[in-house]
Amino acid sequence: MAETGLLEMTGTVEQIIFRNEKNGYAVIEINNGEELVTAVGNLPFVGAGEELHVVGNWITSQNYGEQFHVEAFERSKPANEAAMLKYLSSGAVKGVGPSTAKKIVELFGGTALEVMENEPERLCSVRGITKPKAEKICEEVKRLGGIRQMMVQLGGYGISPEEAVRVWKYYGAQSVDRVRENPYCLCEDGVSIGFDRADRIAASLERPQDDICRVRAGILHVIKHNMGNGHTCLPADKLTSAAARLLGVEQSLTRDVLEDLKADTSVVACTFRDREFVFLPGLYRSEVYSAERIKMLLRFPAPSVTGVDDRLAEVEREFGIQYAEGQKQAVREALSKGILILTGGPGTGKTTTLNAIIRLLERSGEKVLLAAPTGRAAKRMSELTGREAKTIHRLLQVEWDEEDRPVFARNEKNLLECDALVIDELSMVDTALFEAFLRALPLGRRLILVGDSDQLPSVGPGNVIGDLIASGLLPVVQLRQVFRQSMQSLIVRNAHRIVSGEMPELDIRNEDFFFLKCTVPANIGATIVDLCNRRLPESYGFSSLTEIQVLSPSRKGELGTTELNKKLQQAINPPDGRKTEIRVNGSLFREGDKVMQVRNDYNLPWNRLDGSVGEGVFNGDLGIIQSIDRRASVITVRMDDRIVSYETETAAELELAYAMTVHKSQGNEFPAVVMPMYRGAPQLAYRNLLYTAVTRAKSLLILVGTPETVRSMVENNRKTRRYTGLAYLLTGGGEDEV
């Protein structure tokens, strides 16, 4: 069982010190006959009294000293009467408490488990155990036995105990049979073991390459993989050829199997302009719903507000501002039409325009709701409009089902109570979220969508803002004029140059945009670290932790966020005997580190310093690690005025955040941004990415690297092409469901 370099040990589990029920992580004490050993690792369903054979390594914990880190384990039933009593008293078998355990072991000794499993009627001789109770106990023991056996058997296929728990939840007692029959059942959404691993298991079972189950799973894998890249669908020809390449089979076979997938509605196909596109059913329904709902909103618009020009003149006087013609046009459209898309680059006055729109709508008695896709964007919207703005999820009163999928309490049956809904940062809204708020918006209400269509598209699948504009069906006002006040900023001027394909000015030395030429990657990294750790705090007074943000196009490589984070952590928050550290999923966290939440977790509880409590931490939320409790594996993070505790499982949602990818930075703004400019992955060297990075900086932007990299990004106008259906479905361009 042991692999090279690993140690083995056998003993009885004395007690469970800590256990995470969800992922099986546990801290236990093992008596190996000589001493009590603390062991940590993935030990699902392990109970006190069980005999364990563990394989792993000794590790030294700063707080707890030597611990045995378990990589793998095997278990056997409690070996003697004492172990049996310990096992049954521990509550491992539901319905059996310590006093019942004592009575059972007194009667049946070391054979208690066999009796419980095979002769439940004999249990009735124990006082207090009725026949139905005995049957229940028997079922529970069988279930536990089944889980153990399943874990051992699936372990033989390289499936970890944690993954085996997911398989069990999905397939129950049939788990092993299902995997043997069709290893690709592991790719189902609820199990989520990747296609590659399922394929290796299938190969070990000598399943042929052209096995239909394999081809089906391969096609679905290609679609899901592309969804991860933002597509909601794929052209059928591209899909079948990519799947054929992946699987090493003829395209004629993937074409045939695609027909089967269509026939049993595992996928949906649609023809747009003579080309067939393939969707997963959920995304197809989502785009169709959104297109139909938009058409309905256009057909049943909100009532027009009259006399806009006079009212606007009043607002101009109040705000002490002269609105430009484009802005006036936007206000007129917003008040006279049911839907408006307001778009424009930085400093073109979108927010200033929005403020007039909100003021005028409120004056005519409309109730206006404001929302944005991320917590940060909502916060910024609140600050700039002086009104409450929520995340879209919060607005729709999200809850999460067992599979962690969002379920919105606000929907077509429980509509939003408002006259107008304003959504900011539309470029970050993906297909599913767009559908969600359209479902909750009553007909006859106003919808104002604001965003910059040149920003990077949403992380999730879809190209909502692009498709809505491209459809030509909705009123769009594009603001182009940059106001003098904003023009003073070289960041804004250069952002506009970049978006129109011109080289930004790199030689100006006394404004807010600097370019530091550096041609060797190691020097670029060192310069960035020095800027963040010393030069910018000294010269500008920026805080390294909270005000300076390093952005990089990529996670990988010498100048990717992973490497930069290590270097920045070492410089800004170096190891210190007084600071506790912990390693989670290979990442080292230390007290005082800057971290980021990397996915939306609406159930994560927090408390404020003023004692108020709530839940929900969002993708992109930044914080500082306040304390680390290694024994309980808890990391406590302060995010603005909220304190959030992460346990081992949720800590996987944290990453170091001295550096973050440009994609992750969307919707955020930082006082100072520093970014490497060095040739990297060509698919990440493009104009929108540079534009998005530059527009994240409020007061200072420093690019470090080669002008050639800047040039190649500016010149590469490869708009990230996304295959989506919304624009076609809106224009009804001859779509035809197959």
Ligand SMILES: Nc1ncnc2c1ncn2[C@@H]1O[C@H](COP(=O)(O)OP(=O)(O)OP(=O)(O)O)[C@@H](O)[C@H]1O
């Ligand atoms: N009509 C106007 N006259 C004078 N100044 C204006 C006008 N409209 C906007 N501004 C000023 O231009 C600057 C940028 O405006 P605003 O913040 O509304 O732009 P934005 O498009 O929302 O920018 P960003 O996308 O960067 O947030 C602000 O300082 C604002 O006061």
